[in-house]
Amino acid sequence: MAINERLSGNEAVSFAIKQINPDVVAAYPITPSTEIPQFISQYIANGEMTTVYVPVESEHSSMSACIGSEAAGARSMTATSSCGLAYMFEMLYIAASNRLPITMAVVNRALSGPININNDHSDSMGARDAGWLQIYAENAQEAYDNFIQCVRIGEHKDVKLPVMACQDGFITSHAVERLELIETDKVKAFVGEYKPEKYLLNPDEILAVGPYDTPQYYMEHKKAQTEAMKNARKAIKEIAKEFEAMTGRKYDMLEEYRMDDAEYAVIIIGSSAGAGKEAVDELRNAGVKAGLIKVRVFRPFPDEELVAALKKVKGVAIMDKTDSFSAAGGPLGAEVKAAIYGKVDGITAANYIYGLGGRDVRVEHIKQVFEEIAELVKTGKAPETYKYLAIRE
Amino acid sequence: MKDNLMKNINPETKWQDLTPGGNIYASGNSAEFKTGDWRTVTPKFIEEKCKQCLLCVPVCPDCAIPVVDGKRLDFDLDHCKGCGICAKVCPFDAIEFVKEGE
Numbered sequence: 001m002a003i004n005e006r007l008s009g010n011e012a013v014s015f016a017i018k019q020i021n022p023d024v025v026a027a028y029p030i031t032p033s034t035e036i037p038q039f040i041s042q043y044i045a046n047g048e049m050t051t052v053y054v055p056v057e058s059e060h061s062s063m064s065a066c067i068g069s070e071a072a073g074a075r076s077m078t079a080t081s082s083c084g085l086a087y088m089f090e091m092l093y094i095a096a097s098n099r100l101p102i103t104m105a106v107v108n109r110a111l112s113g114p115i116n117i118n119n120d121h122s123d124s125m126g127a128r129d130a131g132w133l134q135i136y137a138e139n140a141q142e143a144y145d146n147f148i149q150c151v152r153i154g155e156h157k158d159v160k161l162p163v164m165a166c167q168d169g170f171i172t173s174h175a176v177e178r179l180e181l182i183e184t185d186k187v188k189a190f191v192g193e194y195k196p197e198k199y200l201l202n203p204d205e206i207l208a209v210g211p212y213d214t215p216q217y218y219m220e221h222k223k224a225q226t227e228a229m230k231n232a233r234k235a236i237k238e239i240a241k242e243f244e245a246m247t248g249r250k251y252d253m254l255e256e257y258r259m260d261d262a263e264y265a266v267i268i269i270g271s272s273a274g275a276g277k278e279a280v281d282e283l284r285n286a287g288v289k290a291g292l293i294k295v296r297v298f299r300p301f302p303d304e305e306l307v308a309a310l311k312k313v314k315g316v317a318i319m320d321k322t323d324s325f326s327a328a329g330g331p332l333g334a335e336v337k338a339a340i341y342g343k344v345d346g347i348t349a350a351n352y353i354y355g356l357g358g359r360d361v362r363v364e365h366i367k368q369v370f371e372e373i374a375e376l377v378k379t380g381k382a383p384e385t386y387k388y389l390a391i392r393e
Numbered sequence: 394m395k396d397n398l399m400k401n402i403n404p405e406t407k408w409q410d411l412t413p414g415g416n417i418y419a420s421g422n423s424a425e426f427k428t429g430d431w432r433t434v435t436p437k438f439i440e441e442k443c444k445q446c447l448l449c450v451p452v453c454p455d456c457a458i459p460v461v462d463g464k465r466l467d468f469d470l471d472h473c474k475g476c477g478i479c480a481k482v483c484p485f486d487a488i489e490f491v492k493e494g495e
């Protein structure tokens with residue numbers, strides 16, 4: 001029987017890590033992810049985990065320690081937020097290109113400045129091209145479920161890439177929700193033991209990790225990396241199926257909410273999908289054919305799934321909880337438009353920047369977005385390249 | 394991906410046949426990694442002038458002057474970088490330099 005609990009997102013992820021009992025956790029505290037290393041330290045101090053905790057002096061070091069221990073053959077995990085993730089930047093690329101399946105809990109928070117500790121996606125979106133998988137949760141249940149699946153996905157033999165399991169800072173990480181936990185023996189059986197083919201601590205084989213790559217080889221190694229990212233799509237789906245068989249909870253690259261006959265849609269990531277679904281319900285009650293697409297997996301990008309989901313849609317609003325400062329919109333906006341270009345006919349696609357630095361996103365905001373795209377479709381006007389939602393001006 | 398030793402990997406190797414992240418499944422194999430192609434000038438050994446004083450051997454940063462039975466042999470051009478230090482120390486003008494390709 002599943003365990004009924006009430007936990008915050010941070011507690012849920014920490015509990016998942018306790019159940020998995022990885023070989024190594026190396027982490028440095030930063031708001032709002034601080035509780036994760038804190039809870040794990042307590043579990044270890046209480047004798048509830050046998051994980052080696054490496055208390056490091058920075059996030060650059062926490063990621064370096066994870067890289068070293070993962071290469072040594074140890075299942076390694078960490079957690080971070082915001083500037084901590086930014087401080088790892090160099091090492092994120094090393095982890096991915098050395099093909100080390102580290103699992104990292106990212107508790108999304110705005111990057112400074114102006115200094116701000118609240119939620120948006122600028123931290124992980126800034127690291128979107130580092131070669132990590134990125135899977136985003138809407139709530140604590142998903143944060144827990146995703147984290148457990150992320151371990152398997154990253155370690156899959158056709159993938160071997162590190163994974164960020166993202167949840168929204170404070171909104172998800174600190175709000176206490178009711179959720180269903182999986183029994184520890186089932187979690188352990190699901191993730192299995194980490195058995196890398198090659199690892200540094202194997203006394204029977206020689207291995208050197210991370211050598212210099214000359215121009216004659218670098219591009220071929222990048223090709224192998226990009227193919228691994230493509231393979232991740234299949235692994236994500238397979239592992240989601242297994243997870244569904246165990247828990248009854250269904251996961252995919254996207255979640256489509258009332259999209260079957262939708263004429264208008266919003267595409268959104270993370271906790272704001274909750275307000276979005278409420279807006280969809282209210283609009284549906286008023287006779288508007290509204291729907292929502294929640295991007296669960298951002299890396300690898302769900303391009304084919306988005307094309308399929310948008311085929312019959314007249315107008316779509318793509319919601320970015322970060323600005324890429326390209327002066328042409330946010331990263332989700334750019335990538336969705338690129339994915340549907342030439343594949344979805346006659347759709348009006350607007351890009352909104354919303355919820356930066358913890359700005360509240362309410363049901364009426366999302367309803368306003370639906371109204372605006374419906375108006376654009378009706379008048380045939382082209383949308384602005386991108387716009388800030390509910391900005392004072 | 395195949396478990397290639399480094400010697401099986403060369404600039405013709407396809408991406409499918411490289412090891413993950415360029416990992417190397419052997420040790421003590423740096424001699425197999427040919428670095429001489431960085432060279433723009435090439436030392437020329439003029440054997441008749443050489444007195445076998447061996448002053449050139451220890452100054453080579455790349456161990457590119459092989460010694461067998463107490464005698465130096467011709468340059469190991471797979472690893473010589475053409476830095477010119479050996480020519481500078483040779484008291485007997487037994488090392489000359491030519492531009493690569495000449």
Ligand code: SF4
Nearest residue numbers: 443444446447449483
């Ligand atoms: S320094 Fe000159 S003379 Fe002496 S061993 Fe080298 S090449 Fe020969």
Ligand code: SF4
Nearest residue numbers: 453473474476477479
């Ligand atoms: S040129 Fe430099 S690298 Fe080449 S043999 Fe002489 S000292 Fe060594």
